[in-house]
Amino acid sequence: MRRSRTVTHAPDGEFGPDLAEVFGPRQSDGGPELVQLLTPEGERVRHPEFDREFSAEELRGFYRDMVLTRRIDTESTALQRHGELGIWAQLLGQEAAQIGSGRALRPQDFAFPTYREHGVAWCRGLDPLKLLGLFRGVDQGSWDAQEHHFGNYTIVIGAQTLHATGYAMGVQRDGAVGTGDPDRDAAVIAYFGDGASSQGDVNEAFIFAASYNAPVVFFCQNNQWAISEPIERQTRIPLYQRALGFGFPGVRVDGNDVMATYAVTQAALQRAREGSGPTFVEAYTYRMGAHTTTDDPTRYRLSDDVENWKLKDPIARLEAYLRRNGLVEDGFTDHVAAEAAELGERLRAGCKQLADPEPLSVFDHVYADLPPELAEQRDGYAAYLASFEGAQA
Amino acid sequence: MLGLMRRKLGSGDVPALIGGQVLQRISPATSVLPRFFSSAAKEMMVREALNSALDEEMSADPKVFLMGEEVGEYQGAYKISKGLLEKYGPDRVLDTPITEAGFAGIGVGAAYHGLKPVVEFMTFNFSMQAIDHIINSAAKSNYMSAGQLSVPIVFRGPNGAAAGVGAQHSQCYAAWYAHVPGLKVLSPYSSEDARGLLKAAIRDPDPVVFLENELLYGESFPVSAEVLDSSFCVPIGKAKIEREGKDVTITAFSKMVGFALKAAEILSKEGISAEVINLRSIRPLDRATINASVRKTNRLVTVEEGFPQHGVGAEICMSVVEESFEYLDAPVERIAGADVPMPYAPNLERMAVPQVEDIVRAAKRACYRSVPLAAAA
Numbered sequence: 001m002r003r004s005r006t007v008t009h010a011p012d013g014e015f016g017p018d019l020a021e022v023f024g025p026r027q028s029d030g031g032p033e034l035v036q037l038l039t040p041e042g043e044r045v046r047h048p049e050f051d052r053e054f055s056a057e058e059l060r061g062f063y064r065d066m067v068l069t070r071r072i073d074t075e076s077t078a079l080q081r082h083g084e085l086g087i088w089a090q091l092l093g094q095e096a097a098q099i100g101s102g103r104a105l106r107p108q109d110f111a112f113p114t115y116r117e118h119g120v121a122w123c124r125g126l127d128p129l130k131l132l133g134l135f136r137g138v139d140q141g142s143w144d145a146q147e148h149h150f151g152n153y154t155i156v157i158g159a160q161t162l163h164a165t166g167y168a169m170g171v172q173r174d175g176a177v178g179t180g181d182p183d184r185d186a187a188v189i190a191y192f193g194d195g196a197s198s199q200g201d202v203n204e205a206f207i208f209a210a211s212y213n214a215p216v217v218f219f220c221q222n223n224q225w226a227i228s229e230p231i232e233r234q235t236r237i238p239l240y241q242r243a244l245g246f247g248f249p250g251v252r253v254d255g256n257d258v259m260a261t262y263a264v265t266q267a268a269l270q271r272a273r274e275g276s277g278p279t280f281v282e283a284y285t286y287r288m289g290a291h292t293t294t295d296d297p298t299r300y301r302l303s304d305d306v307e308n309w310k311l312k313d314p315i316a317r318l319e320a321y322l323r324r325n326g327l328v329e330d331g332f333t334d335h336v337a338a339e340a341a342e343l344g345e346r347l348r349a350g351c352k353q354l355a356d357p358e359p360l361s362v363f364d365h366v367y368a369d370l371p372p373e374l375a376e377q378r379d380g381y382a383a384y385l386a387s388f389e390g391a392q393a
Numbered sequence: 394m395l396g397l398m399r400r401k402l403g404s405g406d407v408p409a410l411i412g413g414q415v416l417q418r419i420s421p422a423t424s425v426l427p428r429f430f431s432s433a434a435k436e437m438m439v440r441e442a443l444n445s446a447l448d449e450e451m452s453a454d455p456k457v458f459l460m461g462e463e464v465g466e467y468q469g470a471y472k473i474s475k476g477l478l479e480k481y482g483p484d485r486v487l488d489t490p491i492t493e494a495g496f497a498g499i500g501v502g503a504a505y506h507g508l509k510p511v512v513e514f515m516t517f518n519f520s521m522q523a524i525d526h527i528i529n530s531a532a533k534s535n536y537m538s539a540g541q542l543s544v545p546i547v548f549r550g551p552n553g554a555a556a557g558v559g560a561q562h563s564q565c566y567a568a569w570y571a572h573v574p575g576l577k578v579l580s581p582y583s584s585e586d587a588r589g590l591l592k593a594a595i596r597d598p599d600p601v602v603f604l605e606n607e608l609l610y611g612e613s614f615p616v617s618a619e620v621l622d623s624s625f626c627v628p629i630g631k632a633k634i635e636r637e638g639k640d641v642t643i644t645a646f647s648k649m650v651g652f653a654l655k656a657a658e659i660l661s662k663e664g665i666s667a668e669v670i671n672l673r674s675i676r677p678l679d680r681a682t683i684n685a686s687v688r689k690t691n692r693l694v695t696v697e698e699g700f701p702q703h704g705v706g707a708e709i710c711m712s713v714v715e716e717s718f719e720y721l722d723a724p725v726e727r728i729a730g731a732d733v734p735m736p737y738a739p740n741l742e743r744m745a746v747p748q749v750e751d752i753v754r755a756a757k758r759a760c761y762r763s764v765p766l767a768a769a770a
Binding site for chain 2: 140163165167168373
């Protein structure tokens with residue numbers, strides 16, 4: 001059953017207007033301050049602060065990135081349904097938010113994801129099979145965070161915002177902020193969701209980032225849902241407005257508009273790299289799928305909500321724009337579709353070939369070096385395994 | 394006046410040019426006590442031991458930095474970080490807002506970046522605000538990243554009972570943190586312990602929980618020239634036999650080591666020779682030393698100040714049962730704090746923490762020389 005989404009408003013009084021009233025309790029259009037460069041219909045619109053020109057190559061690149069990311073997501077969901085993955089966190093509908101922000105990153109920037117940033121992982125050069133290894137539970141190691149400048153997936157809600165801020169303070173102290181050298185100046189981006197914005201950790205990260213002027217972009221994908229909790233349960237005020245309370249700028253961008261997301265994130269990252277400190281970017285989007293494959297959203301939301309947001313699909317609007325402007329005459333979209341099919345096949349085949357970890361590896365990496373106590377336990381266990389008839393040496 | 398001058402000259406600014414010559418930044422001695430470089434054994438307070446260890450490690454490795462409430466301008470809530478802000482500047486001695494969860498998580502993020510944070514909790518009671526980051530972010534990162542994300546962080550601060558600080562400020566967290574794979578947990582007693590273990594902790598690539606004791610900060614211990622050397626380190630995972638004996642083994646850590654030694658003195662006058670083991674390291678626990686001692690004495694008393702259930706003594710007892718059962722001539726005795734939140738009234742507080750007499754009585758029970766327990770006083 002759908003929960004009530006109305007919010008009780010306090011009347012205007014000596015404390016000023018009720019801000020929730022000013023911005024409205026329901027903002028299906030994103031509210032009056034939403035930054036948008038591409039409408040859901042694929043029309044180009046201008047914005048006084050964040051506009052920029054995009055080359056055909058850039059736009060085709062975004063299209064390809066989003067299509068392939070969606071393919072990774074739908075393929076992985078299917079693999080989970082077939083029992084090949086333990087679980088999968090779906091990003092369906094959030095492709096533009098992730099590709100737009102991910103492509104704004106420079107190689108020396110560092111991204112701290114949640115557990116849903118498969119599009120950002122794609123931008124950082126991570127082989128999607130690495131993601132599958134994690135969700136299949138065979139890969140204790142995830143990936144080398146330093147190699148891709150992409151942190152390990154964090155399922156403790158909001159914890160990564162503090163890690164990101166601490167990392168950013170390290171970048172600051174390394175003198176990699178405000179030098180003017182585009183290859184050296186670095187920023188950190190912390191991804192988190194609307195639900196996470198309620199966590200103490202996230203708010204403490206805001207406090208620290210503000211106090212220390214840390215070069216971190218807090219990128220919130222407000223996909224309207226924290227499992228079954230609608231956004232109204234998390235906040236009375238549009239999330240980007242929170243930043244003002246902490247003392248740094250906040251901006252809401254259409255999270256289904258890859259152009260706007262790119263432009264806004266790029267500007268925020270540049271602010272950080274220059275030494276102007278943190279920015280809160282709220283990417284207003286929608287979680288078209290379930291929270292994870294163990295969730296059933298039909299239990300708590302109405303399908304017309306989802307249908308409404310289908311009309312705002314990030315890929316469809318970019319495709320409409322590209323066609324209307326003659327940017328995909330060369331069969332580009334077919335080419336990308338073929339690439340997606342190939343990627344899907346590779347993921348399916350690759351996933352099934354992922355080997356279970358060796359039993360004795362359960363003792364590895366508890367500490368930097370294997371302590372004698374644990375070595376003893378491992379040896380004991382190895383002997384136990386070897387004692388079975390037919391056991392391999 | 395001197396304090397005012399210090400503030401002007403320090404704080405990481407470029408040294409002033411006076412008369413064409415660079416004015417040496419006056420760096421007053423960071424320790425509370427002046428240092429004597431005589432050949433005789435010198436005395437050093439635990440507070441100074443910790444301060445000098447921090448100072449030396451920060452001097453040796455620019456990646457080491459200190460973070461916590463009051464650590465900078467205030468010189469440390471217990472003056473452990475006295476003089477460090479002035480010497481190393483605000484980039485390496487960070488005064489934080491009141492955000493334990495915040496700065497613990499920030500510290501882990503900084504460690505991911507390659508820095509070596511020393512995070513101070515004003516007491517370990519407040520570490521409960523941050524425990525998710527200590528355990529889920531710090532302790533488990535190396536494991537969950539197949540060794541690719543190491544977290545060389547130290548969480549330090551006073552642990553356990555102080556004097557008259559009440560239930561929410563007196564808990565011992567040794568058992569809590571020692572429970573967790575991926576953490577190392579240390580607890581110094583003497584100044585030698587404080588220096589050697591803190592240096593080892595800061596140099597260690599794994600996350601370390603470093604449990605100090607407020608009442609020990611002001612205690613002085615003799616320290617040798619070796620201990621004073623900047624390379625001095627005490628190995629993690631090795632207990633120290635503070636006093637050799639042959640009739641009963643007494644294990645203890647932190648402040649209780651002092652009580653155990655006093656108990657041993659009393660016991661020796663009654664013909665019982667107690668061996669006192671200073672654990673130093675709660676995780677990893679030096680089972681080898683403990684068991685070797687019990688195999689020698691055949692009797693064991695474990696002492697801790699924290700709550701009894703699931704405490705450190707319970708683990709030590711199990712270790713001995715597992716490895717040295719046939720050597721025990723008596724049941725293992727466990728001395729711990731009372732199983733109640735720490736009372737605030739001074740007379741009740743005294744009853745709630747172990748006293749020397751409790752250790753003496755337990756040792757006698759283990760030696761079958763016990764006297765009937767009188768009403769506690």
